[in-house]
Amino acid sequence: MVAVQYYLLLSAAIFCIGLFGILTRRNALFFLMSVELMLNAANINLVAFSFQYGNLTGQVFSLFITALAAAEVAVGIGIVLVLYRNFGDVDVTKATTLRW
Amino acid sequence: MVAIPYEAIAFGVFALITVASSFGVVLVEDVWHASLLLGVALLSVAIHYLMLRAEFIAVMQVLVYVGGVLILITFAVMLVRQAPDDPDEPEVA
Amino acid sequence: MTTRPRLKLGSHLVPGLVALALFVVLAAVFLTASFENAQGFGGAPITASIGYAMFDLAGGEVPSDGFLIAFEIIDLVLIAALAAAVMLARRESDGKLVGVESIRTDGGRSADSAADYAGSADDADADADTDTGVSSKEGAISADEKVGEAN
Numbered sequence: 183m184v185a186v187q188y189y190l191l192l193s194a195a196i197f198c199i200g201l202f203g204i205l206t207r208r209n210a211l212f213f214l215m216s217v218e219l220m221l222n223a224a225n226i227n228l229v230a231f232s233f234q235y236g237n238l239t240g241q242v243f244s245l246f247i248t249a250l251a252a253a254e255v256a257v258g259i260g261i262v263l264v265l266y267r268n269f270g271d272v273d274v275t276k277a278t279t280l281r282w
Numbered sequence: 283m284v285a286i287p288y289e290a291i292a293f294g295v296f297a298l299i300t301v302a303s304s305f306g307v308v309l310v311e312d313v314w315h316a317s318l319l320l321g322v323a324l325l326s327v328a329i330h331y332l333m334l335r336a337e338f339i340a341v342m343q344v345l346v347y348v349g350g351v352l353i354l355i356t357f358a359v360m361l362v363r364q365a366p367d368d369p370d371e372p373e374v375a
Numbered sequence: 376m377t378t379r380p381r382l383k384l385g386s387h388l389v390p391g392l393v394a395l396a397l398f399v400v401l402a403a404v405f406l407t408a409s410f411e412n413a414q415g416f417g418g419a420p421i422t423a424s425i426g427y428a429m430f431d432l433a434g435g436e437v438p439s440d441g442f443l444i445a446f447e448i449i450d451l452v453l454i455a456a457l458a459a460a461v462m463l464a465r466r467e468s469d470g471k472l473v474g475v476e477s478i479r480t481d482g483g484r485s486a487d488s489a490a491d492y493a494g495s496a497d498d499a500d501a502d503a504d505t506d507t508g509v510s511s512k513e514g515a516i517s518a519d520e521k522v523g524e525a526n
Contacts, residue, residue, distance in 0.1 A: 183413055184293045184333070187405050192297045192330070194401035196304050196323075198394040203308030205390030211313050211358060215320050218351060219304055222327050225339075233334045236414035238421070238439035241336050242428050246442070246449050248339075248346050253456035255351045259358045260463030266362045311383035319380075335415065338422040 189230035197223035210262045210272040214255060221251045293333060300326040313363060317355050324348050 196219055203216030225244040232240030262272055269276050303326065306319040324347045331340035419436040427435030431443035 183415075184290055186410050186413060187408070188293065188297070189330070189334070190405040191402055192300065194398055194405065195301050196327075198398040198401075199301070199304040199308055201397065202387070202390055202394035205393060206385075206387045207308065209313060211355065211362065212308070212316060214355060214358075215307050215316055218320065218347070219307060219323065222324065222347075225343075226327060226330060229331055229334050229336045229339055232336065233415060234410065234413045236416055236437065238424050238428050238435070238437045241339055241421070242425055242439060242442050244336075244339055245342060245425070245429070246445060248342055249449055249453065252346050252350050253453050255354055256460045257456050257463070259354050260460045262358055263361060264463055272362050306380070309382050309384065311381045312378065315380040335421065338425055 186230050186234045189226060193223040193226040193230070196220075196226070208273050208275050210258075210265060210274050213274065214258045214262070217258075218251065218255070221247060289333065293330075296326045296329050296333075300330070313359050317352065317359055320355070321348055321352050324352065 200216040200219035200223065203212055203219070207213065207216070225247055228240035228244040228247070230240075232238060232244075265274075265277055266272050300323055303319045303322040307316045307323060310316045310319060324343065328340045328343040328348075331337075331343060416437055421437065424435035424437040424439065427433070428437075428439035429442050429446055431441030
């Protein structure tokens with residue numbers, strides 16, 4: 183059986199990759215994908231600890247996180263499409279209407 | 283006879299696939315390739331769930347993420363992406 | 376047109392260092408923590424126990440908390456997300472898309488677009504566009520039409 187530390191390391195690696203993606207990319211679609219990666223890292227953590235302690239709370243919570251991620255992506259896609267219609271681009275640094 | 287640690291080998295292989303495709307998602311230039319690599323990463327995360335005895339979570343991962351989220355992202359990529367005029371010129375991303 | 380995937384490698388020194396530092400901290404914490412052997416679930420039915428836990432029913436063989444309240448809250452959140460996605464994607468009654476010239480609220484908009492925006496506001500109140508100056512009259516008219524349609 184693989185020890186839980188290795189799953190935690192895997193989850194930390196995926197989370198940091200997603201964080202790196204959010205910090206470096208300017209395309210809104212890359213933002214959405216990086217957020218998906220980070221949510222998956224959180225899910226791996228929850229499921230690994232669920233197995234570690236023989237308790238199902240983590241698995242049920244990861245199901246809820248999956249549902250919230252799906253809703254977040256649905257709203258995010260809508261926002262990306264409106265951004266594209268308004269600014270002709272999905273570069274998040276070009277949406278500066280509320281900034282002066 | 284030495285017992286072969288199949289589970290550790292499987293974990294190593296799929297952890298490598300997951301981390302490599304996640305790096306691909308954030309480093310690749312074209313957003314379409316990034317969404318394909320995101321599909322690879324999500325499927326290999328589902329395999330990690332299977333190894334953690336979370337079969338239902340794995341099935342839900344494949345159904346919701348790969349079947350729903352990835353399809354939505356693919357539609358957004360198709361609706362939003364501008365084809366680069368010159369293939370040698372890097373696309374703004 | 377299919378192209379080979381190409382990497383976008385610029386100079387991302389500071390974000391890379393931030394992510395790497397976070398990973399090093401997390402890895403140090405995880406590798407120095409001590410965990411006993413994993414308990415696992417034995418032969419208990421996991422999926423059935425998830426069902427019992429999600430609806431706060433007794434009968435699950437694997438210990439867990441109850442999640443009925445969280446289930447209902449997430450139900451409401453999903454409905455809100457559905458409404459938000461529809462609101463972002465819908466067409467206006469005159470065939471225009473939301474946001475084409477209508478949500479852009481900087482100084483560059485024309486009077487017609489301001490009137491469209493006022494007409495599509497949900498409260499349809501005439502004083503919603505008192506700050507739009509020249510277009511307030513048109514905005515009020517279209518807002519009144521909107522009220523008439525809604526009634």
